[in-house]
Structures are given as structure tokens and as C-alpha cells.
Amino acid sequence: MDKLNAEQREAVETINGPLLILAGAGSGKTRVITYRIAYLIERAGVPPWQILAMTFTNKAAGEMKARVEAMLPPGRLTSAPLISTFHSLCVRILRRDIERLQAGYTRNFTIYDTDDQARVVRGIMKDFGIDDKTVTARSALSAISWAKNRSISPASYANQAEFANDRTEKIAQIYKVYEARLQQSNALDFDDLLIKAVVLLRQVEAVRSYYHERYRHVLIDEFQDTNGIQYELARLIAVGSAKVERANTEGESFWQNRSLCVVGDLDQSIYAFRGSDYNIILNFQHDFTGTKIIKLEQNYRSTQTILEAANKVIAKNTQRFPKNLFTEVGQGEKIRYYQSYDGEGEASFVAEKIQEHLRRDPKIRCAVLYRTNSQSRLFEESLRRRSIAYNIVGGFSFYERAEVKDTIAYLKLALNPNDDVALGRSINTPPRGIGKTTLDTLARHQKDLDISLWETLGVAVENRSLGPRATTALDSFRQIILALGEKAAGNEPLAELVKAATLDTGYVKWLQEDKTEESETRLFNIEELVTAAVEAEEHGETLRDFIDHAALASDTDQYKEDARVTLMTVHAAKGLEFPVVFIVGVEEGLFPHSRTFQSEEELEEERRLCYVAITRAQHYLYITHAMKRRTWGEELPAEPSRFLNEIPLELLQDMSFGPSWLGFAARPETQHNRQAASALRGDQLSSPVKKTTNYSGKTYNSADSVRDFFKRRTDESGAGGQGPGAGPKDSGSRSLSGKAKTDSRHTAPDTGFRVGARVKHAKYGTGVVLRSEGAGDDAKLTVSFPGYGLKKFVAKFAALEKI
DNA sequence: ACCATGGTAATTTTT
DNA sequence: TTACCATGGT
Numbered sequence: 001m002d003k004l005n006a007e008q009r010e011a012v013e014t015i016n017g018p019l020l021i022l023a024g025a026g027s028g029k030t031r032v033i034t035y036r037i038a039y040l041i042e043r044a045g046v047p048p049w050q051i052l053a054m055t056f057t058n059k060a061a062g063e064m065k066a067r068v069e070a071m072l073p074p075g076r077l078t079s080a081p082l083i084s085t086f087h088s089l090c091v092r093i094l095r096r097d098i099e100r101l102q103a104g105y106t107r108n109f110t111i112y113d114t115d116d117q118a119r120v121v122r123g124i125m126k127d128f129g130i131d132d133k134t135v136t137a138r139s140a141l142s143a144i145s146w147a148k149n150r151s152i153s154p155a156s157y158a159n160q161a162e163f164a165n166d167r168t169e170k171i172a173q174i175y176k177v178y179e180a181r182l183q184q185s186n187a188l189d190f191d192d193l194l195i196k197a198v199v200l201l202r203q204v205e206a207v208r209s210y211y212h213e214r215y216r217h218v219l220i221d222e223f224q225d226t227n228g229i230q231y232e233l234a235r236l237i238a239v240g241s242a243k244v245e246r247a248n249t250e251g252e253s254f255w256q257n258r259s260l261c262v263v264g265d266l267d268q269s270i271y272a273f274r275g276s277d278y279n280i281i282l283n284f285q286h287d288f289t290g291t292k293i294i295k296l297e298q299n300y301r302s303t304q305t306i307l308e309a310a311n312k313v314i315a316k317n318t319q320r321f322p323k324n325l326f327t328e329v330g331q332g333e334k335i336r337y338y339q340s341y342d343g344e345g346e347a348s349f350v351a352e353k354i355q356e357h358l359r360r361d362p363k364i365r366c367a368v369l370y371r372t373n374s375q376s377r378l379f380e381e382s383l384r385r386r387s388i389a390y391n392i393v394g395g396f397s398f399y400e401r402a403e404v405k406d407t408i409a410y411l412k413l414a415l416n417p418n419d420d421v422a423l424g425r426s427i428n429t430p431p432r433g434i435g436k437t438t439l440d441t442l443a444r445h446q447k448d449l450d451i452s453l454w455e456t457l458g459v460a461v462e463n464r465s466l467g468p469r470a471t472t473a474l475d476s477f478r479q480i481i482l483a484l485g486e487k488a489a490g491n492e493p494l495a496e497l498v499k500a501a502t503l504d505t506g507y508v509k510w511l512q513e514d515k516t517e518e519s520e521t522r523l524f525n526i527e528e529l530v531t532a533a534v535e536a537e538e539h540g541e542t543l544r545d546f547i548d549h550a551a552l553a554s555d556t557d558q559y560k561e562d563a564r565v566t567l568m569t570v571h572a573a574k575g576l577e578f579p580v581v582f583i584v585g586v587e588e589g590l591f592p593h594s595r596t597f598q599s600e601e602e603l604e605e606e607r608r609l610c611y612v613a614i615t616r617a618q619h620y621l622y623i624t625h626a627m628k629r630r631t632w633g634e635e636l637p638a639e640p641s642r643f644l645n646e647i648p649l650e651l652l653q654d655m656s657f658g659p660s661w662l663g664f665a666a667r668p669e670t671q672h673n674r675q676a677a678s679a680l681r682g683d684q685l686s687s688p689v690k691k692t693t694n695y696s697g698k699t700y701n702s703a704d705s706v707r708d709f710f711k712r713r714t715d716e717s718g719a720g721g722q723g724p725g726a727g728p729k730d731s732g733s734r735s736l737s738g739k740a741k742t743d744s745r746h747t748a749p750d751t752g753f754r755v756g757a758r759v760k761h762a763k764y765g766t767g768v769v770l771r772s773e774g775a776g777d778d779a780k781l782t783v784s785f786p787g788y789g790l791k792k793f794v795a796k797f798a799a800l801e802k803i
Numbered sequence: 804a805c806c807a808t809g810g811t812a813a814t815t816t817t818t
Numbered sequence: 819t820t821a822c823c824a825t826g827g828t
Contacts, residue, residue, distance in 0.1 A: 056818070087818050114817085136812090190818050273816060374814050394817095428804095435804045552818065571816045593815050609816080632813070633819035 004028075004035065011261075011294045012036045015044050018249070018288035019261040020281070024325040025310070025615035026301030026577065029263055033219060034067040036261065037081055040217055041072065046257075051081035052215035054089060054234065056222050056271075058552065059559055060575055061085050064221070082215070086230050087190065087552055090197035094188070095544070097207050101200050103183075110187040110412050110419040111551040115400070117141055117189050119421050124177045127443075134167045135174075143171045144178060148191045149229060149275045154179060184452050185420045194229045201236040212240030216258045222575070223264030223284075227275035234260070235287075250289055260288065266321060267314050270571060270609045272601070299325050299615075301577050303332025305651050306621050310614040313646045317604045334653035338624040339640070339660040343375075343585075346626045347382035349655075350582050353622060354565055355386055357580050367578040368567045369613050371591040375584065376567050383565065391563035393572045399550045403511070403522040404529055408550050410501040411543060413481050414488040418452040430510030433473040441466060454481075480505055488543055497543050498533040502526050570613045581617035583610075586625040587638040610643045623647075 004012060008028055011021050012035045023029035037053065040046040055061045065083045084092070091111070098105045112120070121137040121144075124130075147157045154176035158169050182189065188196060201208045218238045220226065226234075236242065238260040239249055249255065262284060269278045285291040299307055307327050314320065336353075340346040354366050368379050373394050383390045398404060406429055409422040417423070428434045445465070446456040460466050461475045487500055502508045508526065511519040536546050559566065559576070566578070570591075585591055591610065596602035614621065629638045640661050654662045 058818090085818070138813095193818085270816075274818085372815050431805075433804070437804085569816065590815095595815060605816095630819075 004032075005298060007294050007296050007298075008032050008035075011296070012039050014259075014261075014292055014294075015040065015046075016257065016259050017255040018284075018291040019259060020284050020291050020293045021261065021263040021296065022293065022323070023263050023265055023296040024299060024323060025265060025268060025612070026299040026327075027296035027325070028298075028300055029221075029265075029296065030064065030067070030575070032296070033221060033263060034064060034071060036219070037064075037068050037083075038071040041081070046217060047079070048081045049079040050214065050216040051219070052089075052217070052237070053081060053083040053219040054221065054230075055083070055085055056225055057575075058085055058088075060221060061088075085552070086233065087193050088548070090193040090233070091548055091552070093197045093200065093207070093211070094193065097200060097204065098196065100204050100207060101196065103196075104186075105183070105188070105196070106186055108186065108416045110185065110416045110422065111193065111548060112182065112187045112189045112421060113551055114141075114190075115405070116187070116421045119424065120178055120181055121174060123424075124174050124181070127447075128173065128177075130170055130174070135170050140171050140174050143168075144175045145191050146275075147175060148195060149227060151195075181420065184418070184450075186416055186418050187421070191229075194233060198229055198232050198236065201233065202242045205242075208236055208242060209240060211237045218260050220260075220262045220264075222268075223262040224266050224269035224278050224281050225264070225271045225276040226280050227277055228280070229275075231280050255290075267317075267323075267608055268574065268612050270574065270605060270612060272605050295323070297323060297325050299327040300329070301618050302327060302615060303329050303619060305332045305334060306614060306617050309335055309621070309647045309651050310611050312648055313607060313614065313643055314611040316646050317607050319601070319604055333620060335647065335651050336620070336622045336655050337644075337652045337660075337662050338622065338654075339656040339662065340624060340626045341628070342635075343378050343626045343629045344382075346584060346624050347378035348385075349624060350379060350584060350622070351382040351386050351388060353582070354383070354388060354580075357620070358388070358564060362564075364564070364580060365578050366565050366580040366582070367573060367576070367616065368565070368582045368584060369570045369573050369616065370567075370584050371570060371593055371609075372585075373569055375590075379567055379584070383567075388565060389563075390565040390567055391560045393559050393566060393568035397553065398525070398528070399553050401522075401525055403507075403525050404550075406507065407498065407501050407526060407529055408547060410481075410484060410505055410507075411488075411497065411547055413454075414484040414497070414501070415544065415547070417454040417481055417485065420453045423453050423457075426505070427477055430506050432477060432506070434470065434477065438466060438470045438474070441470075494537040494541060494543055494546055495530060495533045498530050498546075502530070570609050573616050574612055577616055577618055579618045580620040580622075581613070582622040582624065583613045584624045585629075586623050586641040586644055587629070588641055589638070590629070591641055591643070607643065623652075 005028075008031070011019070011032045021029070021032065023032065033053065037051055040051060041048050053061075053064060055064065061083050065080075068081065068083065082089070094105075094109070095107050098107055098109060118137045118141065121140050125135070125137060125140070143157075147154075154172055157175055158172035182192070201211065215237055218234060220234055238258075262281070264281050266278050266281060269276060269281075272278070285293060302310070304327055307325060311325060315322070338346070338349050340349055350368060354368075357364050357366060370376065370379075376392060376395060380390070380392065399408070406426060409419075409425040412419050412422040413426065424439075427439070442453065442456055442460060445460060446453055449456055449459065451459075457474055457478060461471055461478060464471055466474065484497075484500060484504065488497055492500075508523065511523050511526075533546060536549070541549070559568070559572070570583075583591075588594075589597075592603055592606035596606050623644065625640050625644070626638055628635055630636070644661075649662070652662060654660055656662070
């Protein structure tokens with residue numbers, strides 16, 4: 001098909017040495033990688049099995065695999081290059097050699113997903129009676145993950161934490177027990193997969209050199225998203241040295257028939273929240289002297305208009321290296337902007353436009369991109385109402401469904417009965433008379449004996465220490481697992497094993513007897529699982545492979561390339577492109593998300609996320625936001641995102657019904673403006689908004705936000721480039737949680753406590769006003785106090801002091 | 804031991 | 819608003 005441009009060609013044909021490819025959005029990155037792999041095999045005579053390509057998602061790996069296979073003549077691949085995610089590569093490494101770590105793990109280890117982890121942590125918190133608001137299972141887990149990825153041990157965690165306090169101490173305690181329980185269960189969580197693999201490669205020379213000798217050409221996709229551990233893994237394989245200091249790769253012969261090729265784009269780094277570090281890409285050329293750097297700056301995807309909008313937005317970031325992404329695709333259509341009254345209105349606008357596009361071109365592919373998964377629902381409903389088929393990525397995946405997880409739990413037990421989480425899950429599902437009392441007693445015994453739950457169970461049954469009824473029940477469960485284990489150890493085909501896990505366990509029978517609509521779907525899902533097993537069996541997968549696959553399968557894997565309409569988060573859309581893109585919910589607090597407001601770095605990450613969203617579009621880009629939105633069952637006013645301000649007005653076309661924020665901003669001499677200008681002076685504001693019920697929240701056109709908006713726009717378009725931190729901190733008047741004050745018409749100007757203000761309370765100390773309902777002294781305030789949580793006050797009664 | 808009810812927490816983003 | 823958990827009744 002297509003020829004490569006000069007830079008792409010160079011990237012493909014540079015066979016040896018360290019190579020850094022800075023590939024802008026839509027610059028043909030995937031093409032370069034696949035061509036490179038094909039070139040290595042076809043032209044450079046590299047045996048395919050010497051090539052290792054690492055990606056972050058199964059989706060990316062799968063796509064790359066398919067494209068490489070398509071490029072090579074059929075039958076050419078006697079052995080395939082290994083194209084794998086970091087995590088599945090680590091599983092491979094560990095399944096082979098984890099026992100050489102001599103850390104108590106066996107190659108039958110189980111993988112714990114987020115849900116399994118949460119169960120472990122909840123169990124620990126229960127055991128230790130930790131039940132306060134400051135530590136939730138989720139927050140503990142993210143703290144644990146944070147520590148693990150920085151090699152901070154449980155012992156040093158409490159001290160490491162910047163301010164050791166009650167909370168960090170509790171987390172340290174949970175962390176310690178968590179690690180012990182995982183080990184007792186012969187289980188590894190997602191972090192462990194990477195960490196243990198790195199430790200193994202570091203410690204065991206034989207293992208390291210095996211991979212170093214084998215994989216002479218290593219590629220890493222989306223390199224800007226690598227974290228320290230992943231980088232270390234790649235380095236250990238590519239360099240073959242466990243030395244902490246920089247390894248000597250400068251010798252004459254080191255890069256002979258050897259390469260390390262990393263591809264990334266700093267502006268698309270959107271995973272810092274889970275430990276990725278773009279300093280890694282910045283330091284790459286220093287870590288590897290002699291690195292050849294190739295920049296791909298021609299975009300083949302988007303129109304001029306779309307690219308310009310993206311470039312303008314990302315230019316507001318301070319932490320970046322300017323680059324010049326250009327396109328020859330042509331100007332294209334303007335970006336279509338729509339302001340809706342509420343979330344429902346936004347969704348129906350989007351559905352309507354999708355319908356129009358599909359009517360004109362039934363083959364066109366549309367994407368609806370949102371910041372958070374919870375936004376999907378409205379769009380699902382509006383699309384369904386119009387009978388438009390859609391594909392949704394994220395939310396609950398197939399493997400997260402209870403019945404699927406239950407079945408998998410049985411299979412996991414068959415291979416590793418010490419898996420406490422799987423055992424806890426299946427022991428009384430279906431109900432077999434093993435209740436809370438029995439389980440509590442078992443847990444007590446387990447604590448005393450310090451062995452796994454399964455072993456405890458064995459002891460209890462043999463000693464008859466639990467009363468005849470419970471003993472019988474436990475023993476029959478034990479026999480089920482033992483029988484399943486024997487089957488798994490025998491030569492039983494995969495599909496038969498999966499069937500056994502649903503039949504021999506009484507699971508299917510239980511569902512069949514239930515006869516509700518829900519149990520029908522559950523049965524159906526189990527059938528699906530068996531079908532999946534049949535297919536996997538045809539591909540030569542073992543039970544082990546099948547279970548690992550289920551553990552590592554992710555939401556984004558649900559993406560179907562040929563779907564006409566796809567709904568997904570912006571994160572999930574990374575690496576994809578669509579002729580028509582809708583970026584929805586472009587509102588303060590949502591996109592950028594309110595959780596990022598405190599930190600400049602996180603805000604810049606949100607902006608990169610916005611950049612990723614815009615650059616997914618090829619021809620048509622829609623950007624929408626609503627004036628109010630329902631969150632947790634409550635209607636809240638919303639204001640347009642700061643990112644909208646960063647797109648030049650002349651690139652936007654307003655499709656809103658009636659006046660909108662954009663119309664107001666764009667035409668300074670219109671009636672709106674005069675009205676708004678009078679509002680700024682404190683006059684009565686006659687609303688230019690569509691007359692709507694008795695809604696009285698803060699909207700884009702209430703005096704406050706108009707002023708904010710004007711200020712921000714002028715601040716930033718002035719001498720420019722200082723980013724959102726420039727000028728007076730305006731976050732004071734902006735709602736932290738998307739909540740806001742009452743419309744200015746009813747509010748005395750600024751006497752009360754503003755959202756975002758810091759206040760002092762005699763008992764609770766310093767806090768931040770999260771929400772303010774009503775006006776002046778009567779306002780009801782919601783204030784967040786560290787360590788005490790949310791407290792509600794009526795302004796005039798509360799002993800609150802402004803600081 | 805199982806089921807129903809009510810209270811409360813939850814929504815960033817992912818392997 | 820929904821979904822999950824904990825509690826209490828049967």
C-alpha cells in the first residue's frame with residue numbers, strides 16, 4: 001500500500017542500537033512498528049523468535065500481531081515474534097522460573113485482580129477492626145500499590161510517608177498482612193507480576209541471560225506510559241546486566257545484531273496516576289549513549305482544523321517539549337460545539353447526530369468519548385431509544401460478572417487450592433450449608449495455625465472439630481475441589497474442565513432451580529464461558545492459559561474494530577482513530593476531573609488527556625457539555641471546561657439551540673454580551689438562556705462564572721503560555737466538586753463562605769468548603785475536614801472562621 | 804443459614 | 819441514582 005516518509009523509513013530500517021522514536025499523534029506509529037518487525041524478519045534476516053515487542057494493552061498487542069502477520073507471506077512465520085503486554089510477558093517469565101526465587105511461590109501461583117485484592121484487604125480490615133472513614137479498602141490498596149511500585153516495604157511505609165499518622169500506620173499494618181496473605185495463598189497481584197519478574201531477572205543470572213540472549217530486538221510501544229518497574233524489566237532483558245549503575249552498552253560489539261527501540265509521545269502520557277513516568281522517556285538518550293532519535297511529526301489522521309485545536313490546547317502545558325505536528329489532509333470542517341441544557345439533552349443531541357452521520361454513510365465509524373465510565377449510561381439510553389447499535393468498552397466486562405468469576409474461582413482452586421480468595425468465593429456458592437458461623441470458626445483456626453484456608457479446612461475435617469453438620473458440608477466441598485483438581489491434573493480437555501466446574505459443583509443446578517430472569521442470563525453467560533473455553537481449546541490453550549487470560553483480560557479488550565458506534569473513556573481510546581468523534585461532558589470538575597484540581601501536574605495530565613481525545617478524530621469532531629448534570633441522584637449546575645477556552649473560537653461552530661456560552665464568548669457586541677456586561681456590573685441579569693423551569697443553579701451565564709470565564713480567557717490569551725496557574729488563583733470561586741452557589745440573582749454578593757474557601761472550626765480544625773447551598777448567612781455549607789470527613793453547617797450558626 | 808430491608812458509599816482514568 | 823454491605827428477622 002503506502003510508502004513510508006523519510007523519517008518513518010529511517011525508523012524502520014535502523015536495525016541495530018538504541019532507538020527513540022518520538023511519534024506524534026496520528027503519525028503512523030503503529031505502522032512503523034509493524035513495518036519494522038517485518039523488515040527485521042524479511043530483510044535483515046532476524047529469526048522471528050528473537051523479536052520481543054511490548055505493549056500495555058492486549059488490544060494493542062493483538063492489533064500489532066494481526067498486522068505483522070498480514071504483512072508477512074503466509075507460512076513465513078515458522079516461529080512468531082513475541083508480541084505481548086508487559087503483564088503477560090511477566091506471567092510467562094514467572095510461570096517458568098518463579099521457583100528459582102525461593103520465595104515460597106510455586107509456578108501454580110494465582111493472579112489476583114483488583115476485585116480479589118479488595119477482598120483480601122476487606123478481610124484484613126475486618127480482622128483488625130479497622131472501620132473508620134479515613135481508610136477504605138480502595139484507598140488502602142492504592143497506597144499499597146504506590147508503595148510496592150517504589151520498593152517501599154511495609155515496615156518502612158509508615159516512616160516513609162511524609163507525615164506519619166494514624167492513617168498511614170493503619171495502612172502499613174494492612175500492607176504487611178496483605179503481603180503475607182498473598183504469599184500464603186500463592187497469589188500475585190498485578191504489581192507483583194512485574195515486581196517479581198524484575199527481582200527474578202535481577203537475582204538469577206541464568207534466567208536473565210536466557211532472555212537477554214534470546215530477545216535481541218526489543219520494542220516498546222507507548223513508551224511514555226512506562227513506569228520504573230516496566231523500564232527496569234525491559235532494561236534487564238535488553239542490556240542483560242543487573243547492575244544498578246548504568247550498564248556499559250557502549251562497547252563496539254554490544255549492539256551488534258541487537259536493538260532497543262522505544263516509541264512514544266510525551267503529549268500523550270496519561271497514566272502518571274498509576275506510576276508511569278515520562279522522565280523515563282526524557283532520560284532514555286542519557287541511559288543509552290548513542291541513541292538515535294527520530295521524530296515523526298507528520299500527522300496522517302486529522303484535518304487541519306482538528307490538529308490546530310489539539311495543538312492549541314496542548315500548548316498550554318508547561319511541562320512539555322514543543323513540537324510541530326502538521327498535516328496535509330486539508331482544512332476540513334469546523335469543530336462542532338453544542339451546549340445542552342442537561343445530560344439527557346447532550347445524549348440525545350449526540351444520538352441524533354450519529355444517526356445523521358450513519359444515514360449519510362452507513363459505514364462510518366463514530367466514537368463517543370467521555371472522562372468517566374459512569375457517563376456512559378445516558379448515551380446508551382439515547383442510542384437504544386433510537387435503535388442505534390453500539391459497542392461499549394469498559395464498565396463491567398464479561399469476566400467481571402459474578403457467575404463467570406465464580407466458575408473461574410473453582411478452576412483456580414483446582415490448580416491452586418491455597419487461593420484463599422477463590423476459596424472464600426466458592427465455598428458457599430451455591431449454598432451448601434456452610435454459613436457465617438462455620439466460616440468464622442475456620443478463620444480463627446486459620447489464624448492460629450498460620451496456614452491457608454484450604455489447609456485449615458483439611459485439618460478441621462480430619463479432627464472433626466466443628467460439629468457433625470458443618471464437617472459433612474465442608475468435607476463434601478473438599479471432595480468437589482479435590483475431584484476437580486484431579487481432573488485438571490489429568491488429560492481432560494479444557495472445555496470439559498470448565499463444564500465440570502459449572503456442573504460438578506452444583507452451580508448450574510442451583511441457577512436452574514432459581515428460575516428468575518436473572519438466573520437465566522447467568523446461565524447464558526456460563527454457556528458463553530464454555531464457548532470461550534471451546535475456542536481457547538482449539539487454539540491449544542491449557543487451563544492455566546485460560547485462567548491467566550481471564551485475569552489479564554481488560555475492559556479495553558472489548559473494543560470491536562468494525563463497530564459503527566463505540567462508547568468508551570478517553571483513556572480506552574488511546575491509540576484508536578475514528579472519522580467521527582464526540583467528546584462529551586467537557587465540563588469543569590468532570591473534564592478536567594475535580595480530583596485533579598489540587599495539583600498542577602495532574603491538571604496537565606488532564607490536558608494531555610484532552611489532547612488525546614481531540615486527536616482521535618479524523619474528519620468530524622464534536623465537543624459538547626451540559627449546563628447541569630445529575631450526580632449521585634442530585635442535579636448540579638455545571639460550567640464549561642477550561643479546555644474549551646483553549647480552543648480558538650474561529651475553529652468552532654456553534655450548534656446549540658439558542659444562545660450558548662460560545663455565542664456569548666464569540667460575539668462581543670451582541671445582545672448577550674450587553675446583558676452579561678450588565679450582569680458584571682451587578683445589574684439584574686435577564687437570562688439569555690432558554691427559559692427553563694425554575695432552575696436556579698449557577699450556570700455559565702450567572703455573573704460569577706461569566707466573570708470567571710472572561711478573566712480566564714483574557715488572562716491566558718494575553719502574553720500567553722503560562723498555563724492555568726497564571727494570574728490570581730481562580731479556583732476560589734470555582735466549585736471544587738462541580739457544586740456551586742445559588743444563582744447570583746438571589747445571592748448577596750460574596751459575604752458568605754465561598755466554595756473552595758478554607759475555614760477553621762474550633763473542633764475540627766482547618767477544612768475546605770466543598771459546597772454551599774443557599775445564600776448569605778442562611779447558606780448550608782458542606783465542609784471537608786481532614787480526619788473528620790464531611791460536616792454540614794448552617795453558615796450563621798456554625799463557628800466557622802474564614803482564613 | 805438464608806433472605807429481606809435499610810443505610811450508606813460511590814465515580815476518575817487500567818494491567 | 820444505584821449498588822453493595824450489614825443487620826435483623828424467620
